[in-house]
Amino acid sequence: MTTKYEALTGAEAAALAMKQINPDVVAVYPITPQTPIVMKFSEYVANGEVDTEMVRVESEHSAMSATVGAAGAGARAMTATAANGLALMWEIVYIAASTRLPIVMGLVNRALSGPINIHCDHSDSMGARDSGWIQIYSENAQEVYDNYFMALRIAEHKDVLLPVMVCQDGFITSHSVENVLPLEDAQVKKFIGKKNFKGLLTSEKPYTIGPLDLQDYYMEHKMQQHDAMKHVIPVIEKIQKEYAETFDRKYEIIEEYRTDDADMVIVGMSSVMGTVKDVIDMMREEGIKVGAVKPRLFRPFPAEKIKNVLSKFKAIIILDRSDSFGSFPPLYGEILASFFAAEKKPYIKSFIHGLGGRDTNVEMIKEVISELQKLRDTGESNFTIDYLGVR
């Protein structure tokens, strides 16, 4: 039922997914390393392979504004950005979520300036973790591709109606060629279905979006946003199940790798987990019982699930690809909070790695595993935060 493998970069996989979604409006502004998505999609538009109205705006601020306007008008609207682009969008990123517009945005994770750095880390999306968007992190090009379709369904689900960021690692995923197994156009069309949300801006029944909302209503609207986020995890589970049944591709909110008999694990998100899995395979040859746990969803944070998964182990090390200066790195902090009420807690330690595209290589992961063994056996470095691979 599926077509054959294609050699695609993560960015091309994103553009292909967007083509197959065939959105009504795409408003974009170029920023490295998101540009190959924009260029490839422009080609699809120029060749008439999509029906999309493409708005080539003059900034990311306007990209998000135009996307929000189009979605508000009732169109299926998408955009893509990275790093400083997301930072420039900031205020409209919040408006997209709080006005409950089901936008899907490709985010190619890149370090925020300064100093200027165009390579991967998660400082951009982690800064937006309280903006009200759903955040899905992709390990490789195949995941990027599949995540787009599921993201669209999640965003437009009647119990959710929230925007979704589909994150992939800048350059590491966006510019590396991998084998991707695409779906056929008709399969995608059937899976995503027709847009089931009506535009608010219809002359037949006038609505006002985002009006002045003060002490007497604002909090009720915020609570509705809070409640919508609570619906997300069950909706994702349902959609992932349907995706698996339809296309034989199984995704979980939290992916476990060789954890059955493991007593210690590395936890991390996105592309580094490919390296982690390889190193785990090597260590397994040496009889070291180590596994990996990869949350694919960061917002809403699957706290209950993560606690249930991780409480099986004696020691865990969490890899964060961003820092929260003066506090806990984002993933580490969330996991600590998830465990607060648990009876059984593993030893836990944090490594900040790969900032500004610093390669997290096999040797570094071996070092992490050696730290993990010490942590398991002695508990000495429990609750510590260190930088990995710095001079």
Added chain:
Amino acid sequence: MNQEKKKLTITIPEEEIMQAGHLACQGCGAAIAMRYALKALGKDIILDFPACCWSVIDGPFPYSATQVPLFHTAFETAAAVASGITNGIQAIGNDHTTVMAWAGDGGTFDIGIQALSGAAERNDNLIYTVYDNEAYMNTGIQRSSATPHGAWTTTTPVKHFKKGEKKDIDSILVAHGIPYLATTSIAYAEDMVKKYKRAKEIRGTKFMHVFAPCPTGWKSDPAMTVKLAKLAVETGVFPLYEVVNGKYKLSIKPKELKPVEEYLKLQGRFKHLQKDDIDYIQKKVIEKWEILLKKVEMFGE
């Protein structure tokens, strides 16, 4: 005197789309502007407002005085949101609804000029209205680049009143090569309605510059709003004209411009001005008026 009975022709639509109960100050020029604009454009319209007086005037949730679909957005994005709306409705097969961004002078001359320039360059199919009250009135009368020379505002106190000319936003927009630009005034309702109707029929970016006095910020009598708007035209402070595909056309040509002092003296924001200051303003008004006449001559129909 002609005794023959003349039939009264009503050129302004009678239907009131904007409703009573809005939250504008007494004598608000921006409220009058919206009333006429909606009369001209009709109900088949989608509006978007950035942060501006109209964010408040329309009423807080769950109220709306305009009674048409409306998107309230952030300060610098009126044009970009309108671009999204117009492309969105086009993509889903709606080619009849008018899309209009409606912004103040701060949201247009200052913080929103980038998005406006982008939309104008792309020539997106929308009407962009700036209702110009010559300062940030909603935040408490701070100077904008639309504030004229000589004016008091809370950030240009009397000792350091605004020095420097008002930004020539219209020439900036004309330079984008948009198909239609009009300056309009709430004191000339028929002219305004006619211009909005014309804008509605043209595809591409239409820029409407509406002169809308603000009694609160100008320290003027609320009953004088329309008179002030009229004097602005009669003195040449705010000339009324159209630019259609680059061709300038004067809408109102006073036989002789009234002295600018007549306009200034009705406003508390100018009451500190000395004779020299007024003479300077008068000189600049004449200079700009003559430049406009030259443009009409050179680039007229």
